[in-house]
Ligand SMILES: Cc1ncc(C[n+]2csc(CCOP(=O)(O)OP(=O)(O)O)c2C)c(N)n1
């Protein structure tokens with residue numbers, strides 16, 4: 001039975017947000033063919049699906065080509081300092097428990113200069129959705145190796161090939177206590193939007209490492225490379241199984257795409273902080289959350 005009258009239906013239609021509601025007036029300056037366009041597209045669609053009012057969203061980033069992303073989203077934003085997306089996000093989150101906080105950055109930003117911050121954000125299980133545009137290189141500074149570059153990767157600064165073994169972002173996230181760990185590909189934007197939506201809805205630290213090729217400086221890890229080398233998780237995969245997640249994260253040749261791990265039961269940093277606030281100074285929501293946790 002249709003319970004909405006025409007007047008109510010038009011009010012619902014007015015409230016329904018579109019992708020354009022999340023686009024800012026600033027157009028991306030990325031190189032043609034950059035994987036980050038696919039990530040941006042996925043973000044718009046994930047935000048539309050969630051329907052959050054743009055005034056309740058904060059997009060935070062470090063420095064790099066990928067870290068320019070907050071400019072292109074119609075929301076509050078903080079384009080911070082190289083490697084510092086996590087500490088800035090931590091402050092914003094603790095002061096604003098209810099906003100939708102999404103952090104963005106590159107593999108250099110998150111896993112080289114920002115590696116220490118990543119580790120501590122994961123172990124605290126802060127309620128942050130962190131999308132890493134992993135192109136296995138420093139794009140903005142014109143093509144040096146990053147922590148996710150392959151052993152033997154040739155760049156202008158490693159003409160004989162990199163002597164460093166690559167860091168595995170998903171293994172690191174799992175080992176350090178992140179409670180939502182996923183991998184996406186900017187060539188599969190529909191699936192990526194879904195991973196990001198789930199990450200935004202997850203209560204805790206959500207890490208989404210995205211294969212996002214840099215066609216200008218990385219001629220190895222291209223769209224074709226990831227189309228050939230990355231497959232979906234097998235049917236029946238259990239994302240609540242931590243040991244299975246470690247095995248899936250360590251797999252390459254091919255790599256797995258999808259939600260490798262999710263644990264919704266672990267308390268967040270904000271829960272622990274709220275527990276230290278005397279009852280008379282807690283917000284009604286903190287009191288309710290505390291009671292819920294105590295009796296569930
Ligand atoms: C403190 C500091 N150190 C170094 C730099 C130079 N720098 C800017 S971006 C960047 C690396 C960018 O690589 P990544 O984070 O992977 O982003 P991408 O450009 O590849 O998206 C570096 C080393 C800086 N801006 N600030």
Ligand code: SF4
Nearest residue numbers: 030031034065139214
């Ligand atoms: S240098 Fe690479 S990462 Fe940066 S905008 Fe160009 S293609 Fe994208």
Ligand SMILES: [Mg+2]
Nearest residue numbers: 106107137138
């Ligand atoms: Mg990079």
